[in-house]
Amino acid sequence: MAIGQSYREIKIWLSDSACIGLSPVSPELFARSCPRFIDGFFISIELLVLASLFGFVIAIGLAVARTSNVGALSVPAFVYCYVFRGTPLLVQLWIFYFGFGSFGAEGLGPFWLVFRDGYWVGLVVLTINTSAYAAEIFRGGIVNVPHGQIEAALAIGMGWWTKLRRIMLPQALQISWPAYSNEIILLLKGSALVSTITVLDLMGQTRTVFSRSYNLEIFLYAILLYLVLSGSLTIILRILEARLRTPTQMSRQH
Amino acid sequence: MHIRKSLFIAAFSAAGLALAAVGAQAQDLSIKIATEGAYPPFNQTAPSGELTGFDVDIANALCEEMKAKCEIVAQDWDGIIPGLVASKYDAIIASMSITEERKQTVDFTERYYSNYLRLVAKKGSDINGLDSLSGKTVGAQRATVAAQWAEDNLGRNATVKLYDTQTAAYSDLEAGRLDALASDVYPAFDWLKDKPDYEFVGERIEINDLIGIAVRKGEDDLREKFNAALTTIRENGVYARINEKYFPFDIY
Numbered sequence: 001m002a003i004g005q006s007y008r009e010i011k012i013w014l015s016d017s018a019c020i021g022l023s024p025v026s027p028e029l030f031a032r033s034c035p036r037f038i039d040g041f042f043i044s045i046e047l048l049v050l051a052s053l054f055g056f057v058i059a060i061g062l063a064v065a066r067t068s069n070v071g072a073l074s075v076p077a078f079v080y081c082y083v084f085r086g087t088p089l090l091v092q093l094w095i096f097y098f099g100f101g102s103f104g105a106e107g108l109g110p111f112w113l114v115f116r117d118g119y120w121v122g123l124v125v126l127t128i129n130t131s132a133y134a135a136e137i138f139r140g141g142i143v144n145v146p147h148g149q150i151e152a153a154l155a156i157g158m159g160w161w162t163k164l165r166r167i168m169l170p171q172a173l174q175i176s177w178p179a180y181s182n183e184i185i186l187l188l189k190g191s192a193l194v195s196t197i198t199v200l201d202l203m204g205q206t207r208t209v210f211s212r213s214y215n216l217e218i219f220l221y222a223i224l225l226y227l228v229l230s231g232s233l234t235i236i237l238r239i240l241e242a243r244l245r246t247p248t249q250m251s252r253q254h
Numbered sequence: 255m256h257i258r259k260s261l262f263i264a265a266f267s268a269a270g271l272a273l274a275a276v277g278a279q280a281q282d283l284s285i286k287i288a289t290e291g292a293y294p295p296f297n298q299t300a301p302s303g304e305l306t307g308f309d310v311d312i313a314n315a316l317c318e319e320m321k322a323k324c325e326i327v328a329q330d331w332d333g334i335i336p337g338l339v340a341s342k343y344d345a346i347i348a349s350m351s352i353t354e355e356r357k358q359t360v361d362f363t364e365r366y367y368s369n370y371l372r373l374v375a376k377k378g379s380d381i382n383g384l385d386s387l388s389g390k391t392v393g394a395q396r397a398t399v400a401a402q403w404a405e406d407n408l409g410r411n412a413t414v415k416l417y418d419t420q421t422a423a424y425s426d427l428e429a430g431r432l433d434a435l436a437s438d439v440y441p442a443f444d445w446l447k448d449k450p451d452y453e454f455v456g457e458r459i460e461i462n463d464l465i466g467i468a469v470r471k472g473e474d475d476l477r478e479k480f481n482a483a484l485t486t487i488r489e490n491g492v493y494a495r496i497n498e499k500y501f502p503f504d505i506y
Contacts, residue, residue, distance in 0.1 A: 098422065104430045116431055118415075198393075198415045198426070207332060208416060211397030214335050214359045 011042055030221050033209040040205030041225050043119070047191050047201060048229075051126035052184055058127065059134035063172075064164065066139045077135065084132035089190050092129060097121045097197040122194035122201075130187045134180055141176030142168055174244045181237040185230055192226075202226065283322035283479070286343035287313050291328035292419045295444040295500050296349040299328060311496045312366055312487075313347040319483035319492075331397055332418070335359055338470060345476065346468040349438070351399045361473065362466035363480045367440075367505040371400050371459035374427065374442050375434040376452055383456035387412045390433035393423045399463050404436040427452070438463075440505060 019034035026034065065077035084092065097118060105112045114120045145168055153163040173180075195204035206222040289309050291299040297307040305326050317324035329337050331348075338346055338360060351369065352362045373392075375381040381390065388411040394401040396416035404414045415432065417423040420441055427435045428449075435442070439458065446452055469477050487493045488506065497505060 098425055098429075101429045101431065102425060104428075196418055198417060200416075204416075208396060208401075211332065212355055212402065214356065216336065 011039075015039060015042070027217070029213065029215060029217055033205075033218075036200075036205045036209055037202070037221060037225060040200055040202035041229070043200060043204075044188070044191055044202040044229065047119075047123055047126060047194065047199075048184075048188050048233075050123055051130055051191070052187060054127045055130035055134055055187075058131035059138055060169070062131060062135035063138035063142055066135060067142045081132045081135050084128050085136065089125070089129050090193050090196065092125050093122065093193055093197055096125050118194065118198040121197060122191075122199050126187065126191055126194070129190065130183060133183050133186075137176045137179045137183060138172055140179070141172030141174075144175050145171045170244070177237075177241045177244055181234070181241065184233060184237060188226070188230055188233060202229075283320055285317065285320075285322050285324045285345060285476070287317075287324055287326045287345045287347050288329040288334055288337060288343040289313070289326060289346070289348040290331050290334060292331070292421055293349055293441060294420075296441065297347075308367075308496060308500050309347045309349055311499070312493070315487050315492050315496060316347075316480060316483040319486050320479050322479075330418075331395070335468070338468060341470070344469065344473070345480070349465055350468055352464045352466045353399065356468070359471070360468040361471050361477055362468055363477050364484060365464035365466050365506075366484055367465045369399075369438050369440065369461075369463040369465055371403060371436055371461055371463075372439045372442055372454045373434045373456050373459075374437055374446065374452055375455045376427075377450075379433065379455075381434050381455050384408075384459075387434060391415060391431065392434050392436055393417060393426055393432040394436045395420045395423055398438070399461055400436045400438055403459065403461055408436075440501065443501070 015035050015038040018038050019031070022034065023031055030037070062077045062080065065073040066081070068074050096115070100108070101115050101121070105116075108115050114124060149167055149171065150163070153167045158167070191201060192203035194201055195207055198204075200208065202222060202225055206218055210216075210218045289297040289305060289307075291297055291305050293307070293309075295307055297305060297309040300306050305328055310326060313324065313326055326347075327343060329343070329348075334346055334348060334350075335356065337343060346360075347366075349369075350356070350362075352365065356362070373381070373383075373387075380386060384407075387408055391413045392404055392408055393415045394404045394417070396418060401414075401416050408414055415423075415426070417426065420437070423432070423435055423437075424445055426432050434455065436459075442454070446454070467477075467480050469480070484493075493506070494504070
């Protein structure tokens with residue numbers, strides 16, 4: 001709770017200072033609704049960061065299961081990816097929020113804590129959706145690890161887990177990272193759909209501000225903020241990409 | 255010469271008359287009207303795709319009165335004013351409140367009904383008026399006067415959730431995500447008819463809310479035609495007949 005409290009305080013402080021900092025250059029329309037935009041901006045970042053972190057972990061598990069020889073693992077993983085990759089994010093959000101949500105507190109029991117709030121439903125659905133996409137991307141990486149590498153790992157007596165952790169996954173990630181970066185940018189844009197299930201993310205706040213003034217200029221500010229987000233994201237993903245490359249390059253020098 | 259001249263004049267005026275007749279024919283007003291189609295009982299989309307409701311009936315009555323050919327189309331609420339400005343249609347008859355903010359972008363006719371707000375909550379809940387809303391979650395449809403009122407008056411003490419449609423807000427009230435719903439009175443009155451577990455709570459919330467027809471800025475001609483037709487259907491009983499179909503009291 002204490003962490004939540006100080007996080008909220010940091011957010012308020014950041015929002016205030018950003019708005020004050022921007023005030024000399026911001027047009028009147030933006031200045032009036034600045035705290036709303038910045039609040040929404042933070043919500044979008046939170047959803048993106050959390051969904052991509054959880055999604056990443058789940059996707060790795062799914063990708064390993066997909067490439068497994070054991071049908072009990074590969075078939076469910078395939079079905080999961082097929083369902084969540086093959087249906088629109090909007091439909092998933094509405095089914096989870098309005099559909100499952102309509103069972104209410106009695107029908108859903110402890111799950112109601114999650115389903116009660118559009119924010120958590122949004123986070124769950126974005127995580128599921130991105131994990132299904134990313135699992136396919138990582139699967140592509142795993143099957144493209146050179147066969148010689150696997151043979152070599154087996155030859156020196158590596159166990160399944162060691163082989164996976166030290167040989168397969170590092171190379172699979174390296175191969176699939178550019179495609180995965182693309183998926184994260186798509187996730188950012190997809191996250192705007194949570195505004196339809198009452199979440200006041202950047203898009204939700206933008207629409208609320210717009211509904212008062214009907215000034216299309218508002219969407220221009222949203223675009224700029226989204227570009228700032230995707231720009232920073234691209235830079236972070238590039239840095240990670242460069243770091244992923246290092247271990248194998250080092251091993252080549254040996 | 256004299257005869258010829260008068261013949262000429264006669265021929266000319268006959269042609270003129272014919273032209274005038276053609277002109278009158280062409281002047282037959284053709285109007286495209288947008289409504290939302292998700293705001294029962296004022297406007298809703300029947301399963302067949304047909305638009306029905308009070309707004310639609312009023313629109314048709316006005317068109318008949320103006321002898322205009324009208325086409326009524328459905329348009330999402332969020333984009334309904336931008337669509338008018340972009341000339342996708344010529345008027346909005348969608349239970350739209352006349353507000354200062356909207357007047358910056360569009361022009362309005364006189365009111366065709368007037369509105370106030372009520373809170374809706376589950377029967378037996380601890381919500382009994384404005385004072386009991388502290389710490390509660392209150393819903394409203396985004397881009398409505400109810401939403402504006404809720405944000406401005408409840409935002410400090412309660413959580414305000416905004417929905418794209420009124421229907422979505424009802425379903426969240428029933429799911430238990432909302433403790434109360436701030437709503438225009440008539441659609442809520444209509445919804446409550448089939449929902450015995452829910453009721454109006456608290457006093458009526460007066461917001462001086464008049465509902466008008468929106469037209470593009472400067473379309474004074476069309477606006478005045480609507481106004482004239484409105485006066486006529488108020489006087490000749492057509493309005494009352496439509497009103498009766500939906501509410502047991504006069505909503506003008």
